Amino acid sequence: MEKPNNLILQTATSLIAFILLGFSIYLFMAGHNSPGGGFVGGLVTAAAIVLLYMAYGIDFVNKILPINFRVLIPIGLLVALLTSMGSFIFDVPFLSHTFGYFEFPFFGEVELATAMLFDLGVYLTVVGVTVTIIISIANDKAA
Amino acid sequence: MSNLAILPIIIPMLSGIIVAFTNSNVAVTRLLTKLFSIISLLVSAYITYSVFIDGTIILETGDWKAPYGIILVADELSVLLLLTTNIIAAAAAFYAPQSLSLRQENHYFYTFFFLLITGVSGAFLTGDLFNLFVFFEVLLMASYALIVLGGDKVQLRESVKYVLINLFSSVLFVTTVALLYGVVGTVNMAQIAERVAEVEQDGILTTIGILFFFVFGTKAALFPLYYWLPKSYIVPNPVVSALFGALLTKVGIYSILRVFSLIFIHRMDYTHDVFIWIAGLTMLFGVIGALSTNNIKLIIAYNIIPAIGFIIMGIGIFNQDALSGSIYYLIQDMIIKSALFLLVGVIAYVAGTSDLKKMKGLLHDHPVLGWLLFLSALILAGIPPFSGFIGKLLLLKGAFSADEIIIAIIALLASLLILYSVMKIFIRGFWGEKDESLSTTKKASAGMIIPIIGLLAVAVFLGIGAEWIYPAIDGVAEYLLDPQLYIDSVLKE
Numbered sequence: 001m002e003k004p005n006n007l008i009l010q011t012a013t014s015l016i017a018f019i020l021l022g023f024s025i026y027l028f029m030a031g032h033n034s035p036g037g038g039f040v041g042g043l044v045t046a047a048a049i050v051l052l053y054m055a056y057g058i059d060f061v062n063k064i065l066p067i068n069f070r071v072l073i074p075i076g077l078l079v080a081l082l083t084s085m086g087s088f089i090f091d092v093p094f095l096s097h098t099f100g101y102f103e104f105p106f107f108g109e110v111e112l113a114t115a116m117l118f119d120l121g122v123y124l125t126v127v128g129v130t131v132t133i134i135i136s137i138a139n140d141k142a143a
Numbered sequence: 144m145s146n147l148a149i150l151p152i153i154i155p156m157l158s159g160i161i162v163a164f165t166n167s168n169v170a171v172t173r174l175l176t177k178l179f180s181i182i183s184l185l186v187s188a189y190i191t192y193s194v195f196i197d198g199t200i201i202l203e204t205g206d207w208k209a210p211y212g213i214i215l216v217a218d219e220l221s222v223l224l225l226l227t228t229n230i231i232a233a234a235a236a237f238y239a240p241q242s243l244s245l246r247q248e249n250h251y252f253y254t255f256f257f258l259l260i261t262g263v264s265g266a267f268l269t270g271d272l273f274n275l276f277v278f279f280e281v282l283l284m285a286s287y288a289l290i291v292l293g294g295d296k297v298q299l300r301e302s303v304k305y306v307l308i309n310l311f312s313s314v315l316f317v318t319t320v321a322l323l324y325g326v327v328g329t330v331n332m333a334q335i336a337e338r339v340a341e342v343e344q345d346g347i348l349t350t351i352g353i354l355f356f357f358v359f360g361t362k363a364a365l366f367p368l369y370y371w372l373p374k375s376y377i378v379p380n381p382v383v384s385a386l387f388g389a390l391l392t393k394v395g396i397y398s399i400l401r402v403f404s405l406i407f408i409h410r411m412d413y414t415h416d417v418f419i420w421i422a423g424l425t426m427l428f429g430v431i432g433a434l435s436t437n438n439i440k441l442i443i444a445y446n447i448i449p450a451i452g453f454i455i456m457g458i459g460i461f462n463q464d465a466l467s468g469s470i471y472y473l474i475q476d477m478i479i480k481s482a483l484f485l486l487v488g489v490i491a492y493v494a495g496t497s498d499l500k501k502m503k504g505l506l507h508d509h510p511v512l513g514w515l516l517f518l519s520a521l522i523l524a525g526i527p528p529f530s531g532f533i534g535k536l537l538l539l540k541g542a543f544s545a546d547e548i549i550i551a552i553i554a555l556l557a558s559l560l561i562l563y564s565v566m567k568i569f570i571r572g573f574w575g576e577k578d579e580s581l582s583t584t585k586k587a588s589a590g591m592i593i594p595i596i597g598l599l600a601v602a603v604f605l606g607i608g609a610e611w612i613y614p615a616i617d618g619v620a621e622y623l624l625d626p627q628l629y630i631d632s633v634l635k636e
Binding site for chain 2: 071073074077078081084085087088092093094095096097
């Protein structure tokens with residue numbers, strides 16, 4: 001069988017994947033004040049990764065993204081749980097969050113909240129779960 | 144410190160995450176599992192102690208005041224059930240390595256095990272109906288994974304049924320919560336109770352109450368809704384069956400107990416009277432199922448159903464004796480059912496079959512197993528001085544003082560048949576001539592027997608030590624009869 005030529009898909013993917021990844025980070029950061037957050041951010045990142053898998057194949061993407069997505073799930077859960085447990089140190093009820101204003105050289109004054117860390121846990125878990133599901137089904141050889 | 148109330152939820156969750164990292168190294172995972180389950184048991188024992196000394200612990204998560212945030216309520220009923228859950232979990236953690244295959248352990252068994260405990264503890268502790276739904280899903284997701292782990296054909300078939308029925312009842316659960324939210328405008332249980340009492344539970348609220356009963360009845364396997372339970376509980380590994388049999392249906396019963404002692408208590412003629420009839424039918428049909436089969440695992444699985452009937456009967460009668468009987472029976476049944484499932488797992492393992500017709504004279508080679516089974520049959524049927532007796536005695540006392548004679552007679556008859564169904568295993572399987580064709584090379588290891596002995600010791604103590612335990616449980620029943628106590632402790636105005 002002749003090898004199919006994926007030139008258009010691959011060229012478009014290398015552009016679109018980066019736009020998608022950038023958009024997912026925007027969604028993740030914007031969650032506090034406008035629509036977005038860890039869940040959609042994670043889903044869009046997973047979509048970008050799946051697009052790479054579709055265009056370049058599993059072996060190639062595993063080489064450029066050497067991440068075990070299955071381990072990402074417990075890491076994400078751990079981040080979210082430890083953020084919530086941080087309240088124990090300050091002797092306030094579980095899941096209490098706090099925020100502060102910080103001066104940054106380029107962005108000026110920015111509000112940073114610990115809810116962001118919890119969202120990071122959600123983000124990592126969603127990416128891990130979605131990519132794990134898709135890859136395990138894709139790798140499944142017909143028995 | 145109020146953060147104490149969250150510990151029974153986070154310790155299993157954190158342990159589940161940690162053992163997910165060590166998954167590839169089975170020796171370390173087993174060690175950590177045992178360690179964490181012991182820690183969890185000690186912490187829940189401490190919480191039980193402090194709740195009984197200092198009163199209910201309320202945790203307002205995220206520092207949001209009561210009706211607005213999610214609250215966790217560790218009252219006397221929840222902590223007793225938490226302690227029982229953790230005793231069973233510790234026994235299962237020690238039993239699991241003996242009974243599971245290496246392949247099952249390598250596929251994140253211990254992570255799902257801990258997530259199941261997380262869901263069960265959360266469901267016992269939460270004070271918020273939607274949060275209760277979320278914890279139901281946590282424990283159900285973990286149970287879906289556990290029931291299918293191993294991937295036998297029969298497991299796959301039963302798990303399809305199990306997932307479908309549970310998805311259906313979960314959808315109905317969300318719909319019912321939505322209906323209730325539409326009517327009362329809150330999901331906080333204490334505030335719902337307050338508002339339902341204000342309008343004296345008019346028509347739509349009674350309908351919603353019955354819908355809740357239907358949802359929880361499906362989870363708890365009540366009379367017309369139990370058909371999915373027996374077969375799906377015997378296909379996974381014995382340790383998984385023990386966890387399911389001891390914990391999952393009991394979470395449904397706990398939810399019925401909570402909702403119908405706190406929120407929907409103003410139209411007892413519509414709700415609680417129905418419970419008594421359903422309880423009677425549940426007992427009869429469950430026990431008929433137990434008598435109908437020669438599969439020893441199926442006998443024990445069917446025995447879950449009449450026990451649910453006994454507990455729901457106490458909730459239906461709703462006086463102090465009947466309620467304390469229900470709670471006593473709930474706790475002892477969780478312990479004894481897990482012990483019986485583990486025990487039957489060992490018997491099926493040494494006999495090489497779970498068909499009663501194919502085993503005979505096991506007592507010659509396995510005297511310890513035989514007498515443990517004999518003891519647990521006595522406890523299950525409620526022979527004095529064992530724990531089943533006290534629960535049933537209180538239930539009967541409650542039934543007679545409420546003039547519910549028929550249900551009391553059905554309960555007595557059901558007890559007799561329960562005793563017969565379990566004694567049948569003992570008489571047919573353990574008595575008689577030694578059968579040389581049975582594979583006698585397999586021996587039950589000490590690691591399998593010790594957790595069972597531990598559970599049975601707790602069950603025996605629940606009976607012998609009734610002097611110490613009964614006043615506490617009587618206090619819980621008194622507390623349940625006065626929902627204002629719960630409401631005031633949550634919404635402290």
